[in-house]
Structure formats: C-alpha cells, structure tokens
Amino acid sequence: MKAMLKLDDEVAGCNLTAARLYGLPLPAHLNERSVHVVTPALNASMTRPGVALHRYKELRTSSFFDLPLISVPQLFVELAPILNVAELTTLGEAAIGPWHGEALTSLSSLRREVTDRDRIHDRKTTESALEMMREGVDSPRETWLRLWLINHGFPEPVIHPAIRCSVVPGVLHPDLGYPEKKVAIEYEGDHHRSSDAQFAADNRRLEALNAAGWTVLRVSKKTNMMQFARILKHHLT
Numbered sequence: 001m002k003a004m005l006k007l008d009d010e011v012a013g014c015n016l017t018a019a020r021l022y023g024l025p026l027p028a029h030l031n032e033r034s035v036h037v038v039t040p041a042l043n044a045s046m047t048r049p050g051v052a053l054h055r056y057k058e059l060r061t062s063s064f065f066d067l068p069l070i071s072v073p074q075l076f077v078e079l080a081p082i083l084n085v086a087e088l089t090t091l092g093e094a095a096i097g098p099w100h101g102e103a104l105t106s107l108s109s110l111r112r113e114v115t116d117r118d119r120i121h122d123r124k125t126t127e128s129a130l131e132m133m134r135e136g137v138d139s140p141r142e143t144w145l146r147l148w149l150i151n152h153g154f155p156e157p158v159i160h161p162a163i164r165c166s167v168v169p170g171v172l173h174p175d176l177g178y179p180e181k182k183v184a185i186e187y188e189g190d191h192h193r194s195s196d197a198q199f200a201a202d203n204r205r206l207e208a209l210n211a212a213g214w215t216v217l218r219v220s221k222k223t224n225m226m227q228f229a230r231i232l233k234h235h236l237t
Contacts (some may be wrong), residue, residue, distance in 0.1 A: 012061040012068035014038035014054055023100050024091050025140040038070055070077040072105040073113035086147050088129035093137040107135055127138050134159055141187050142175050145219055152229055161234040171207060182214045184236045
C-alpha cells in the first residue's frame with residue numbers, strides 16, 4: 001500500500017482499504033483485498049491488477065502515519081452503500097470514540113459531511129446510522145451490545161453512567177446501565193479473563209458496584225443472549 005501511494009502523489013487510500021488502515025471495524029464478510037485508491041482527477045485511469053480506482057471531484061485527505069487517506073467523514077459516506085445501519089453505526093462510533101486512542105473525527109463532522117452534500121448514494125443508511133450513534137463508546141462490542149438491547153425491545157441504556165460509591169474513591173463508569181433501576185451491564189472481552197491484573201480490577205469494580213446497590217450483569221461472546229434477556233427483563237421490571 002505504501003508503495004502504491006508513493007508512486008502517485010495524487011492518489012490516496014479510500015473505501016475498505018482506508019477503513020482497514022485507519023483501524024476501523026469492518027464486518028468479517030467484507031474480506032475483499034483489492035487496494036482502493038482515490039484521485040481528484042476525474043479523467044484519471046489505472047489498470048494495475050488488484051487496484052480499484054475511485055474519482056472524487058472534491059477530495060479531502062488526511063495523513064495517517066504518513067499515508068494519505070481519504071478523510072474519515074468522506075469515508076463514512078463512501079462506505080454507506082456496502083454496510084448496513086448497524087455496521088455503519090459501529091464504524092462511526094469507533095471513529096469518534098477512544099477505541100484506539102484519540103478520536104479520528106467528531107460526530108458533528110460526520111453530520112456536517114452528510115448535510116452539506118446534495119447527493120449521497122445511500123443517504124437513508126447514513127442518516128439512520130448518525131441517529132443511532134453515540135459519543136464516548138469504548139469498543140465495537142459495546143456498540144453491538146447497545147444495539148442488541150434496543151433491537152430486542154429494551155430501553156436504550158446509558159453509556160458509562162456515573163456511579164459514586166463510598167467503598168472506592170472517585171466515580172465508577174460501567175459500560176452500560178439503567179440508573180433508575182441500578183442495573184449495570186459490562187461487556188467482557190478476552191483480555192478480561194486472560195489478564196490477571198484486569199481480572200482483579202474487574203472484581204474490585206464488581207464489589208464496589210454491588211456495595212453501591214447496583215446489580216451487575218456481564219456479557220461476553222459466549223453469553224446465552226436469550227437467557228441474558230430474561231434476566232435483564234426481570235431486573236428492569
């Protein structure tokens with residue numbers, strides 16, 4: 001990819017290629033490995049094997065680890081035709097959140113990109129994703145869990161509700177929660193079990209939340225979600 005972008009100063013990475021280089025989450029079924037590049041030259045052509053050329057009249061780029069890539073707001077719109085609403089919401093929340101460090105863009109920038117365009121290939125998907133997106137989500141699996149709850153008839157949970165507890169100093173912020181019912185939901189990735197330090201920290205958080213009168217439900221990729229739904233419904237009702 002670096003060699004390709006250095007061969008032509010006018011091209012930048014775009015589409016699935018840019019999403020992967022930015023480190024944004026993509027669904028597993030999008031395993032196509034063509035190199036996608038974009039140029040503002042509308043009459044440009046390229047016949048390199050494995051390279052897909054795109055042309056944008058008003059191209060904006062960013063330098064990401066010295067690689068020219070299409071701007072994240074433009075990428076968000078570009079991917080709408082090949083992602084569904086949940087997938088685009090997940091990608092967007094990863095872009096505006098702290099998943100890999102500093103946010104790549106902001107929710108307001110994504111909204112402005114959509115509203116400022118006269119024509120968008122799949123405006124309905126972009127607008128629906130923007131409506132579902134929330135700021136401050138830590139990981140794609142947290143996005144998945146929140147959307148799962150909404151799609152299964154539960155009220156939308158609060159992201160990182162602030163919980164003060166007399167047992168530990170400061171404020172605790174579980175992944176998701178229903179403050180009015182004092183129910184917290186934590187998504188546990190593999191690192192929560194493989195790291196002794198993380199496991200111990202999780203137990204301390206659990207004890208503190210319980211001491212504050214909260215019920216904590218844990219979800220992982222192996223959770224029986226139908227059983228989880230019955231338990232959550234019991235606590236909420």
